[in-house]
Amino acid sequence: MEILIDALLQGILMGLLFALVALGLNVIFGVMDIVNFAHGEFLMLGMYTAYFTSLFIGVDPLFALPVSALTGVLLGLASYYWFIKYLLRGPAIAQLFGTFGLMLFLRYLAQFLFGIDYRILQKGIIIGKSFSVGPFIFDATKLAAGALSLIAFAIVYFFLNKTKVGKALQATSLNKEAASYMGIKTDNMNALAWAIGGGTVGVAGGLLINFYYVYPTVGLLFVMIAFACVALGGFGSIKGVFFAGLLVGILEMVFPVFGQLVGSDFLGPHFKFTIVYLAYFVIVVFRPQGLFGWKN
Amino acid sequence: MEKLKDALDFSDFSSAERIGLIIFSIFLLVFPWLGAGSFVKAVMIQFLLFSLFGMGWNTIGGYGGQVELGKAQYVGIGAYTVALLMVWWGIPFWISMPIGVLIAIGYSFIIGYPLFRLKGHYFCIATICTSLVLQDIFTNWKLVGAAKGIELPIHEHPDFLYMQFKSDNYYYYFIMVLFYCALFYMNWFRKSKLGYQLRMIKDDDEAAESLGIDIRWCKIKAYSIASAFVAVGGGFMAVYNLYIDPVSVMDLDLSIKIALMAMLGGAGSLWGPIIGAAFLVPLDRFLGSWLGGHKGLIGVDFMIYAALIMVVSAYQPRGIWGIIEQFRGKGK
Numbered sequence: 001m002e003i004l005i006d007a008l009l010q011g012i013l014m015g016l017l018f019a020l021v022a023l024g025l026n027v028i029f030g031v032m033d034i035v036n037f038a039h040g041e042f043l044m045l046g047m048y049t050a051y052f053t054s055l056f057i058g059v060d061p062l063f064a065l066p067v068s069a070l071t072g073v074l075l076g077l078a079s080y081y082w083f084i085k086y087l088l089r090g091p092a093i094a095q096l097f098g099t100f101g102l103m104l105f106l107r108y109l110a111q112f113l114f115g116i117d118y119r120i121l122q123k124g125i126i127i128g129k130s131f132s133v134g135p136f137i138f139d140a141t142k143l144a145a146g147a148l149s150l151i152a153f154a155i156v157y158f159f160l161n162k163t164k165v166g167k168a169l170q171a172t173s174l175n176k177e178a179a180s181y182m183g184i185k186t187d188n189m190n191a192l193a194w195a196i197g198g199g200t201v202g203v204a205g206g207l208l209i210n211f212y213y214v215y216p217t218v219g220l221l222f223v224m225i226a227f228a229c230v231a232l233g234g235f236g237s238i239k240g241v242f243f244a245g246l247l248v249g250i251l252e253m254v255f256p257v258f259g260q261l262v263g264s265d266f267l268g269p270h271f272k273f274t275i276v277y278l279a280y281f282v283i284v285v286f287r288p289q290g291l292f293g294w295k296n
Numbered sequence: 297m298e299k300l301k302d303a304l305d306f307s308d309f310s311s312a313e314r315i316g317l318i319i320f321s322i323f324l325l326v327f328p329w330l331g332a333g334s335f336v337k338a339v340m341i342q343f344l345l346f347s348l349f350g351m352g353w354n355t356i357g358g359y360g361g362q363v364e365l366g367k368a369q370y371v372g373i374g375a376y377t378v379a380l381l382m383v384w385w386g387i388p389f390w391i392s393m394p395i396g397v398l399i400a401i402g403y404s405f406i407i408g409y410p411l412f413r414l415k416g417h418y419f420c421i422a423t424i425c426t427s428l429v430l431q432d433i434f435t436n437w438k439l440v441g442a443a444k445g446i447e448l449p450i451h452e453h454p455d456f457l458y459m460q461f462k463s464d465n466y467y468y469y470f471i472m473v474l475f476y477c478a479l480f481y482m483n484w485f486r487k488s489k490l491g492y493q494l495r496m497i498k499d500d501d502e503a504a505e506s507l508g509i510d511i512r513w514c515k516i517k518a519y520s521i522a523s524a525f526v527a528v529g530g531g532f533m534a535v536y537n538l539y540i541d542p543v544s545v546m547d548l549d550l551s552i553k554i555a556l557m558a559m560l561g562g563a564g565s566l567w568g569p570i571i572g573a574a575f576l577v578p579l580d581r582f583l584g585s586w587l588g589g590h591k592g593l594i595g596v597d598f599m600i601y602a603a604l605i606m607v608v609s610a611y612q613p614r615g616i617w618g619i620i621e622q623f624r625g626k627g628k
Contacts, residue, residue, distance in 0.1 A: 035417040035420075035421065083606060083610065086610040086611070087609060087610055090609065090610070090613040091613055092416055092417075093361060093363050093563070093613065094609040094610070094613035095609070096363045096416075096417060096420055097363070097555075097556075097559055097605055097608075097609040097613075098605070098606060098609035098610060100365075100552070100605065101602045101603070101604075101605030101606035101609060102602070102606060103602075104552070104598060104601065104602035104605065105599055105602035105603060105606060107598075107602075108595035108596070108598040108599045108601075108602060109595070109599055111595035111598075112595040112596055112599060216595070220548070224424070224425070224428070227421050227425075231418075231421075271432060271436065273428075273432070274428075274429050274432040274433070277425040277426075277428050277429045277432075278425070278429055280421065280422065280425050281410075281422050281425045281426060281429075284414055284418050284421075284422055285410040285411070285413055285414065285422070288413070288414070288418065
């Protein structure tokens with residue numbers, strides 16, 4: 001029983017991070033109806049940024065967070081102004097392929113620049129530290145990642161719901177035309193969505209590097225998880241993506257433990273992400289609007 | 297008989313295209329005697345194989361307009377059926393390959409039925425998901441060799457029953473025959489009822505539905521045709537490479553390549569996938585072997601690939617064939 005509760009707590013911490021990754025994807029989808037396949041690659045580049053910042057400048061990876069956030073924002077804006085804008089003229093099939101191309105391009109750019117090695121940070125204030133509460137042991141890195149993800153998520157949530165610009169963004173995602181009649185410039189809102197998307201995923205990358213290997217193809221796994229979160233929470237729903245992230249995190253952690261308890265090989269840890277893919281498939285087929293979704 | 301006549305009838309193409317096809321056919325026929333090295337021959341076989349894949353993808357992706365990124369799972373089904381039946385019971389290629397195709401068709405109906413409740417990006421991501429799930433299963437399933445893959449038993453060369461030859465020429469002509477079967481089938485397909493229905497669905501699915509077309513059923517049919525094509529290619533891959541593992545026949549990269557070649561050449565046209573494969577396969581192989589010699593340049597070939605996808609999707613979503621047609625339109 002303890003092992004299950006432990007997995008549950010670990011799952012919640014990972015889930016908070018997944019929610020932050022999926023948040024950016026969902027903001028972009030909500031505003032522009034574009035699925036950004038390159039989202040995982042933004043995460044990967046955020047991880048590399050934090051990695052090299054802390055390796056070369058010598059600051060702690062936690063303090064490299066603003067740098068990776070900034071990288072994410074710039075990456076998002078650059079992608080929008082130099083590439084995505086041109087895709088909007090074409091049919092939907094071209095948009096899908098376009099972001100797919102962007103994903104491949106960034107991935108192999110990273111492979112070209114940094115090589116295919118798996119890299120992980122060895123030094124840092126919280127790296128390798130852990131503390132126990134009762135029978136449960138927490139890694140300081142994961143706790144920090146969960147807590148900071150929650151804070152970042154809350155900031156974006158507040159921004160979207162309480163500020164004027166955020167409300168304009170939501171108006172655009174509800175109805176582009178009506179919003180533009182109200183004097184909201186669609187182009188600016190699109191760029192803002194990409195900036196938020198890139199920024200949040202950059203932060204997530206900076207947090208993830210504290211306890212996860214970075215390599216050029218790391219993005220695919222996380223983008224698939226993010227897709228599952230977005231589908232589960234509902235395309236376009238900010239609140240939904242938060243709970244969906246938690247749920248996916250718990251699922252991914254509890255499932256292998258459950259398999260261990262039952263003693264079945266077929267429920268082993270190899271399949272923990274298979275479950276995520278299956279979850280996506282089942283959710284979109286049977287409840288396309290997700291748990292909290294309003295877009296069809 | 298009527299269908300066969302339709303399949304061999306290219307009269308609605310312009311004379312330039314017909315002459316091009318004849319020249320191309322003659323070239324394919326005499327190619328093995330042109331004295332090309334084994335590397336170039338291997339590239340040609342790859343080109344024909346990917347044209348076959350691309351033409352299959354074109355039914356659902358091009359004519360139907362559904363972005364499908366899970367074709368690798370059917371390559372895997374075709375390849376694994378041939379390999380496993382050969383390893384377990386020594387069943388010849390000519391029996392195991394049709395079985396593989398039948399399994400692929402059956403599986404595509406099972407998967408396709410729920411899948412085609414979805415449209416656009418939902419559909420696209422879901423196809424990736426199903427392919428990844430199957431790959432995960434095959435990577436961990438000890439009975440089918442898990443991540444190690446399967447080696448096919450070597451038979452005495454040349455063996456027509458198990459399709460094992462020392463010389464690439466046999467493989468070349470075999471895949472060429474498959475290629476022409478596919479080409480004639482596609483030529484019939486684009487003029488068939490299903491072909492027209494699919495194009496209507498692509499242009500305006502609501503209008504198609506109001507005319508009484510069963511959209512979902514049409515898409516499922518096209519999807520399973522595509523899967524059958526790809527499974528044939530997968531079976532060929534198994535006997536050609538004599539070794540398969542989940543990465544070589546089921547990887548997402550393979551799905552992307554298949555869709556990309558058709559997209560780049562021009563989705564929804566008969567020549568598109570062939571042009572795309574003729575462009576990308578040599579690029580891939582020559583660039584790969586050239587860059588492989590330079591240690592610092594890992595990944596540059598895929599960067600060029602990706603840049604191509606980006607440029608094409610931003611400026612001419614109809615691909616190379618779209619550019620050609622654009623120029624011809626101006627010439628008139």
